[in-house]
Amino acid sequence: MRFSKAYIPTTKEAPKDAQLPSHIYLSRAGFVSQVAAGLYNFLPLGKRVLRKIETIINEEMAVCDAQEVDLSFVTPAELWEESGRIEKFGKELLRFRDRKENLFVLGPTHEEMMVNIVRNRVTSYKQLPLNLYQIKTKFRDEARPRFGLMRGREFVMKDGYSFHASTEDLDREFDAMEAAYKRILERLGLEFRIVEADSGAIGGTGSKELMVLAGSGEDTLAVCDTCEYGANVEAARRAQRTDIPEAPSADFARFRTPNIKSIDDLSNFFHVDPYYTLKAVVQRAVYIEGSELVCFFVRGCDELQEVKARNSIGAIDLVDATEAELIEIGLVPGFMGPLDQDKIRIVMDNDTKNATSMICGANEADYHFVGVDLSVMHEAHFADLASVQEGDGCPHCNGKILHTKGIEVGHIFKLGTVYSAPLKAEFLDENGRAQPFIMGTYGMGVSRLVAAVIEQHHDEKGCIWTPATAPYLVNIMVSNIKEESHMAYAEELYATLQKNGTEVILDDRKERFGFKMSDAELIGFPFTIIIGKELDNGSVQIMIRATREIITVDASEVISKIGELCK
């Protein structure tokens, strides 16, 4: 491509709405432009990056014998009614009617459609397993799209679905997909972590998220500083605590604690570590039908993890309870404890099981119990409720947990029969019995990956594309196109690179050196070959974008040098 003919509208200023580096630089460098909230146009450079990522995904899927399909974007609403998701998805599902008044939706994900194309066609265990995927635009009418390409309403996703006759076979395919996804991200040149994730209300197992590590990520990850363990904090586990503070010695007693309500106050008042106090968090749990107040207890040194709490009782949502709601049912805010109270459902963190020497509220204003032995609560509902904190022990090794931020670019998930059963997608097993398909699902956010590359690879000058994601690997920049010998050399180099299959752009614009260099840095080509006055000495220069280092090489060796730098 010749730059002079390319449509690459770069700008000095970022759109005022852009906050994230990926949004700012992708806009400024002319990769994308915004159309409306959460909707973006991909301009030529952006489209090239998308296609490069798609190509890598296709290649790795081919290795796994996964087959690409292309399902219709507009899907009949009946399918969604059949699976029961039309209500669950709510307003995120964009619906509309055609001229015959039939209701349709724009596909936000394609489980239903994919199940639909195999049901009644794949009818025998002999036809399994099967792994089908597509790379396609999805639409979710998000309440609040933001962060540029990171969270759009319309986005490109690779969504794959596998069908199996047994859970063992699903496990095998799941591992193969995890390995393939890992290879994809490695090839893209991204630093990432595969983490354990929350399975959500749908159930299923083996939920794993692929997280590109970047400070602007929306998800908090708990990762081990020693081993490979990593998990979304929503699902993170930790080792049993070993550095247990010295226990306070006190016999069981009811103790007057005037106006001592918070964990801090309590721990100062009794001079005990918060580890020995019990924190009560009351939430209104919302279910499909109705709601109730639930009190969660964790140790004073811990925080309640909301997703874990929600999962522990199968609620759809938790909202903070107000003091008025507590008082109404006869609870005493600031002095709540699990003992001797039957006014509210309680759930206790696993770490409080059989805990001794505890201090907890006495369910009476200005009184706490001390010296509590929680083994009396052995019939209570225990669950993992506490949020894993930095410094906690890794559940797999002796390492320590650290927190880091990640961008979720992939999510793989064992669905089991969650969709195949309600949609009656069945095959006959060896015994001639009808069984629903056992399914896995494998998603990867392709347009989000474009943004993720830049979130992880940029500097104050602009984008820094990795070789696998760059719109062009090499930019040949002619310092002054009026120098005929320089231009002739550049043309020759351009032709040679094109012939050997290098993705190359020739910056033949009638612009000054500084202007073209700034564009090269903003767009972020991995290598810019500068052809200018050095050519009179038989040399050219290569600017390595990642470091902005400029090296001088003999004009005859420039191609082999580029090859060397790519390694």
Next chain:
RNA sequence: CGGGGUGUAGCUCAGUAUGGUUAGAGUACUUGGUUUGGGACCAAGGGGCCGAAGGUUCGAGUCCUUUCACCCCGACCA
């Protein structure tokens, strides 16, 4: 969906408090000239329904009402 903010030239923004010639700047664009290794300089130009609708007024970018869009925080997010 709750709270906050912003809509004026392709882009980034002044101007709105206190209504008053022909609505400005920078940048980008066009033409001519000079320059040519880090976003050049000089000169001359083109470009606006001041988000939309209604109202108040002799007069509205500016005041009032309604509405739409976009952004931020939160809720939500296979």
